[in-house]
Structure formats: C-alpha cells, structure tokens
Amino acid sequence: xxxxxxxxxxxxxxxxxxxxxxxxxxxxxxxxxxxxxxxxxxxxxxxxxxxxxxxxxxxxxxxxxxxxxxxxxxxxxxxxxxxxxxxxxxxxxxxxxxxxxxxxxxxxxxxxxxxxxxxxxxxxxxxxxxxxxxxxxxxxxxxx
Numbered sequence: 170x171x172x173x174x175x176x177x178x179x180x181x182x183x184x185x186x187x188x189x190x191x192x193x194x195x196x197x198x199x200x201x202x203x204x205x206x207x208x209x210x211x212x213x214x215x216x217x218x219x220x221x222x223x224x225x226x227x228x229x230x231x232x233x234x235x236x237x238x239x240x241x242x243x244x245x246x247x248x249x250x251x252x253x254x255x256x257x258x259x260x261x262x263x264x265x266x267x268x269x270x271x272x273x274x275x276x277x278x279x280x281x282x283x284x285x286x287x288x289x290x291x292x293x294x295x296x297x298x299x300x301x302x303x304x305x306x307x308x309x310x311x312x313x
C-alpha cells in the first residue's frame with residue numbers, strides 16, 4: 170500500500186524546503202511542526218543521514234471538518250510532508266490523506282480526504298510546473 174504523493178525536484182535541499190513551504194501555503198496549509206531528523210539523529214545518536222525534514226502541514230478548515238467527523242482523527246493529524254535529499258535532487262513526499270479514511274473506516278471522512286489530497290497534489294504539481302523541473306515519481310500507480 171502506498172502512503173504518499175511524491176515528486177523529485179532538481180533543486181538543492183534548502184531551496185526545495187523554501188519552495189515546498191510556499192507551495193503548501195498557496196493551498197491553504199500552514200506548517201505547524203518541523204522535525205529536522207538529520208539534526209536529531211546526529212545529536213541523540215551520533216548518526217549521520219541525508220538532509221531529512223518532516224513538516225507537519227495543516228489546513229485549518231479541513232482539520233476542523235475532519236475533527237467534526239471523528240474526534241479521534243487528531244491522532245493522524247497534521248498531514249506530514251517529508252523533504253529529503255536524494256541523489257541529484259530533493260524528494261518531496263506528502264502523506265496521502267486517503268489514509269485517514271482507510272485507517273478509521275469512516276466514509277464520512279472521504280470528502281475531507283479528497284479535498285486534502287487534491288490540495289496536496291496541487292502543491293506538489295505546482296512545484297513541478299512553476300518552480301523547477303521534476304523527474305516523474307510513481308505513487309498509487311499514478312505518474313506525477
């Protein structure tokens with residue numbers, strides 16, 4: 170089972186992070202949390218990995234609708250967006266909001282998940298169209 174929507178950017182990591190934040194904001198998402206996985210592993214375990222950032226993205230109207238449908242949904246919020254360095258660029262992966270429906274079994278969450286997925290796809294697609302060249306990445310059998 171695929172868990173995300175992804176694209177690979179031909180950009181250095183730091184520049185890609187800035188552009189991901191801007192693309193998310195254009196779709197109504199704010200970044201509530203930021204986890205620098207590389208720095209954490211270095212500080213806590215003296216381990217080295219590639220640049221790896223987890224952004225906790227939230228669209229307040231969508232979060233409100235999801236919480237109205239199921240108060241337990243907060244366990245699955247916010248939508249995580251991972252930005253990490255890969256050979257030749259930066260991979261951007263967003264959690265597939267359809268996981269909310271699959272994990273809870275609550276069909277009333279489907280419209281919220283559909284809209285959130287459309288907005289996250291639009292954010293990643295805008296990175297491809299307006300900000301840089303991307304290499305296609307296949308997720309859920311769909312080439313992006």
